[in-house]
Amino acid sequence: MRHWWEDAVFYQIYPRSFADSNEDGIGDLQGIRNKLGYLVDLGVDVLWISPFFKSPMKDFGYDVSDYRDVDPMFGTLDDLRTLLSDAKTRGIRIVLDLVANHSSDEHPWFFEARSSKDSPKHDWYLWVPETGRPPNNWTAIFELGSAWHPNLATGERYLGTFTKYQPEFNWRNDELREAFYDIMRFWYALGVDGFRLDVATGYFKDSELRSNPFSSKANPDFFQKHIYDRNRPEVHEVFKEMRAVADAAGERVLIGETHGQDRLLAASCYGKHDDELHLAFNFEFLYEKWGARNFRESAERWYAALPDGAWPNFTLSNHDHPRHAWRYRGRRFGGASSEAETEARARVAAAMLLTLRGTPFIYYGEEIGMTCYPFPRAALRDPLGIATWPLRGLGRDPERTPMQWTGGENAGFSTAKPWLPINRDYRSRNVATQETDPASLLSWYKSLIALRRAKAALHEGSITFLDLDVDVLAYTRRAASCESILVLINFASQPRAISQGAPGRVVLRTARAGGTALKAEGIVLKPYEVVIAEV
Ligand SMILES: [Ca+2]
Numbered sequence: 149m150r151h152w153w154e155d156a157v158f159y160q161i162y163p164r165s166f167a168d169s170n171e172d173g174i175g176d177l178q179g180i181r182n183k184l185g186y187l188v189d190l191g192v193d194v195l196w197i198s199p200f201f202k203s204p205m206k207d208f209g210y211d212v213s214d215y216r217d218v219d220p221m222f223g224t225l226d227d228l229r230t231l232l233s234d235a236k237t238r239g240i241r242i243v244l245d246l247v248a249n250h251s252s253d254e255h256p257w258f259f260e261a262r263s264s265k266d267s268p269k270h271d272w273y274l275w276v277p278e279t280g281r282p283p284n285n286w287t288a289i290f291e292l293g294s295a296w297h298p299n300l301a302t303g304e305r306y307l308g309t310f311t312k313y314q315p316e317f318n319w320r321n322d323e324l325r326e327a328f329y330d331i332m333r334f335w336y337a338l339g340v341d342g343f344r345l346d347v348a349t350g351y352f353k354d355s356e357l358r359s360n361p362f363s364s365k366a367n368p369d370f371f372q373k374h375i376y377d378r379n380r381p382e383v384h385e386v387f388k389e390m391r392a393v394a395d396a397a398g399e400r401v402l403i404g405e406t407h408g409q410d411r412l413l414a415a416s417c418y419g420k421h422d423d424e425l426h427l428a429f430n431f432e433f434l435y436e437k438w439g440a441r442n443f444r445e446s447a448e449r450w451y452a453a454l455p456d457g458a459w460p461n462f463t464l465s466n467h468d469h470p471r472h473a474w475r476y477r478g479r480r481f482g483g484a485s486s487e488a489e490t491e492a493r494a495r496v497a498a499a500m501l502l503t504l505r506g507t508p509f510i511y512y513g514e515e516i517g518m519t520c521y522p523f524p525r526a527a528l529r530d531p532l533g534i535a536t537w538p539l540r541g542l543g544r545d546p547e548r549t550p551m552q553w554t555g556g557e558n559a560g561f562s563t564a565k566p567w568l569p570i571n572r573d574y575r576s577r578n579v580a581t582q583e584t585d586p587a588s589l590l591s592w593y594k595s596l597i598a599l600r601r602a603k604a605a606l607h608e609g610s611i612t613f614l615d616l617d618v619d620v621l622a623y624t625r626r627a628a629s630c631e632s633i634l635v636l637i638n639f640a641s642q643p644r645a646i647s648q649g650a651p652g653r654v655v656l657r658t659a660r661a662g663g664t665a666l667k668a669e670g671i672v673l674k675p676y677e678v679v680i681a682e683v
Contacts, residue, residue: 150608151399151401151426151459152193152241152399152401153194153342153401153403153426153427153459153507154459154507154607154608155193155607155608156193156194156241156507157191157192157193157194157502157507157508157510157597157600157601158192158193158194158195158196158243158507158508158509158510159187159190159192159194159195159196159509159510159512160195160196160197160198160466160467160509160510160511160512161180161195161196161197161198161512162175162198162467162512162548163175163176163177163179163180163197163198163199163200163209163222164208164209164548164567164568165512165548165549165550165551165561165566165567165568166179166180166183166512166550166551167179167180167182167183167551167553167561168550168561168562168564168566169181169182171562171563171564172221172562172564173562173564173565173566173567174221174222174562174566174567175222175550175551175561175562176200176221176222176223176227177200177218177222177223177227177228177231178223178227178231180195180197180231181227181230181231181234181235184234184235184238184240185238186579187240188238188239188240189594190515190590190593190594190597191594191597191598191601192240192510192597193239193240193241194240194241194242194243194341195235195240195241195242195243196243196244196245196344196403196509197242197243197244197245198210198245198467199212199244199245199247199346200218200219200222200223200228201213201214201215201216201217201218201219201247202214202217202218202219203219203252204252204254204313205219205221206252206311206313206314206531207290207310207311207313207314207531208529208530209247210247210310210314210346211247211250211251211252211253211311211313211314212247212251212252212255213251213252213254213255213256214255214256215246215251215328215331216331216334228338229338229339232338232339232340233339236339241341241342242340242341243340243341243342243343243344243401243403244335244340244342244343244344245343245344245346246328246331246332246343246344246345246346247346247347248317248328248345248346248348248351249316249317249346249347249348249350249351250308250309250310250314250315250316250317250347251314251315251317252313252314253308253312253313253314253315254313257269257272257273257327258273258315261273261315262299262301262302262306262315263301263302264301264302265302265304268323270302271318271321271324272317272318272321272323272324272327273306273307273315273316273317273318274306274307274315274316274317274318274353275299275302275304275305275306275307276296276304276305276307276357277303277304277305278298278299278303278304278305282294282295282296282305283296283305283357284357284358284359284360284376285359285360285372286307286309286359286360286372286376286377287309287370287372288308288309288310288311288312289309289310289370289532290310290311290531290532290535291311291312291531291535292535292536295307295308295309295377297312297315307353309350309377309378311531316350316353317351319351319352319382319383319386320352320382325386325389329389329390329393332390332393332394332397333393333397336393336394336397336398336400337397340400341399341400341401342394342400342401342402342403342426343400343401343402343403344403344404344405345390345402345403345404345405345425346405347378347405347407348383348387348404348405348406348417348425348428349378349379349383349404349405349406349407349413349417350377350378350379350407351382351383351386352380352381352382352383352386353376353377353378353380354375354376354377354380357376358376359376360372360373360374360375360376360377361373361375366539366542367542368407368408368409368431369408374407374408378407379407379410379413383417384416384417384419384424387402387404387417387419387424387425388419388423388424390402390425391419391423391424391425401426401427402425402426402427403425403426403427403428403429403461404417404425404427404428404429405429406428406429406430406431408431409431409432409434409435411430411432411449411450411453412453414428414429414430414431414453415428415430415450415453415454415455415458418454418455418458419455420455422455422457422458426459427459427461427507428461429461429463429509430450430453430460430461430462430463431463431469432446432449432450433446433462433463433464434463434464434465434466434469434472438476438493438639439619439639440617440618440619440620440621440637440638440639440640441618441619443500443621443639444613444621447462447504448613450506451505451611459506459507460504460505460506460507461506461507461508461509462501462504462506462507462508462509463501463508463509463511464497464501464511464514465511465514465547466509466511466547467511467544467547467548468544468547469544469547470520470546470547471511471513471514471518471519471520471546471547472494472497472514473490473493473494473497473514473517473518473519474519474520474521474546474547476490476493476494476497477489477490477493477519478490478492478493489641489676490517490519491517491589492658492675492676493676494514494517494589495589495592495658495676495678496637496638496639496676496678498514498515498589498592498593498596499592499596499635499637499658499678499680500621500637502593502596502597502600502606503596503600503606503623503625503633503635503680504611504623505609505610505611505625508600510593511547512551513551513552515589515590515593516552516577516578516579516582516588516589516590517577517589518549518551518552518571518577519571519573519577520546520547520549520571521546521571521572521573522546523543523545523546523569525537525538527545527568527569528543528545529545529567529568530543530544530545530548532544533545545568548568549568549569549570549571550562550566550567550568550570551579552570552571552573552574552577552578552579553578553579553580554578554579554580555574555575555576555578555580555581558570559574559578560578560579560580587660592658595656596656599655599656599680603625603627603630603633603655604627604629604630605625605626605627605630605631605632605633606625606633608627609625609626609627609632609633610625610626610627611623611624611625612624612626614648616636616646616647616648617644617645617646619638619639619640619642619644620636620637620638620639620640620644620646620673621635621636621637621639622634622635622636622637622646622648623635624683631682631683632682632683633655633680633681633682633683634648634652634666634679634680634681634682634683635678635679635680636648636671636673636677636678636679636680636681637677637678638673638674638675638676638677638678639676640675640676641675641676642675643672643673643674643675644672644673645670645671645672645673646671646673647668647669647670647671648666648668648671648683649668650668650683651665651666651667651668651683652666652681652682652683653665653666653681653682653683654666654679654680654681655680655681655682656678656679656680657677657678657679657680658674658676658677658678658679659674659677659679666679666681666683
């Protein structure tokens, strides 16, 4: 049986930066609601909204102090109810972001837990006795110090592998587990369609607290192989329990954020018998170098890693990683050619994301080619960016800048000073300009999404890769119920001549001229050209 999340196109919203409805410079739930028409036009099916729960915002919402309420900065629970109901009316589902690896240090559970060893909540978190030194080398990666933070009241240290403001839960405690399953039921009852599980593979730590071995990689490892402070096998028990809670609520999706870029770890989160998470992020594309062969091999590795019946997913950008329009930008110096190449590569990447076999995740703004720029030190907000300044690529502010709606004041995001600077390219790169231009990147995304929805071969079909040219990513998508779709994507900045074996009818292409007939032989793909044809 197919599930709705397998046929869907997901769209991630970072709520602080999407749309501000009350002019305080910070995006909010009502702002998202105001943009539902835009999202329907774009054609996306599901919104994953990054956390908007009550939070001291030490990690911008990934530090929750009340899992059942909306932070006043983002609105009220009633605003969420209205958003859910309006979205449903328009055929859009909503997935929340559950931060269950750690809470805020201002969560009432942690106040109780840290007050006394006798507190019933004490065992909900992770503690070691204070001996004057930490028990191992685990680090708080946003602070570049030990992950073990002193707690004077009990003469102990607690664990926080991000910041000291994010104490980590003890998932071996049954009451803690039940508390989270109740939280999930609460949101399911409100009509939420599922959860993206933050740091899902981090819930369990080594029971012996062994030190992690050294890794030479700065990103995403922070110089340690995380085999003891994350990615422990016990997590699969919890995934099974969460799956049972989700199944009991109906067709609700669970999507895991796995740590690092390990496809085998991600694949294991689906469970051996389709009894754990429905989807787990494979982050290889976030680190992939430009090139048809690189992406093909990565996709093939991912397909091969998945257990039988598990449905793949792909993501090119998210709130923790530099945007792909920036990663794959044109490198030629000076002026128009570089800009044009960046734009052409964004189209190529979109075509791949939206025609591969697997659920695509779009990060807000990628549909207009939003990019990153180096922040001045004074404008940084992300604790990781501040701690690692001036290293580039680790701080996450550049990929979280406000959505560029118009070329007007503050890009139409807010009339107040936005919480993060707007990317300087907003006057030329914005929704309003692209919406009226059939040749824009936004129009390209809309065409691809509409085609994916219309053609069963694209949203549910099998995939067969073709060996045509080293720079051309080529595959056929087939579904039993309809014609096959051939996808040809030239990743090179030069033309490529290919033969694909059978004539076809072009249904979408980047080049504005060229007609609808696709020859079997002697096809010349222009630089960065995409051709999608029925064959
Ligand atoms: Ca606001």
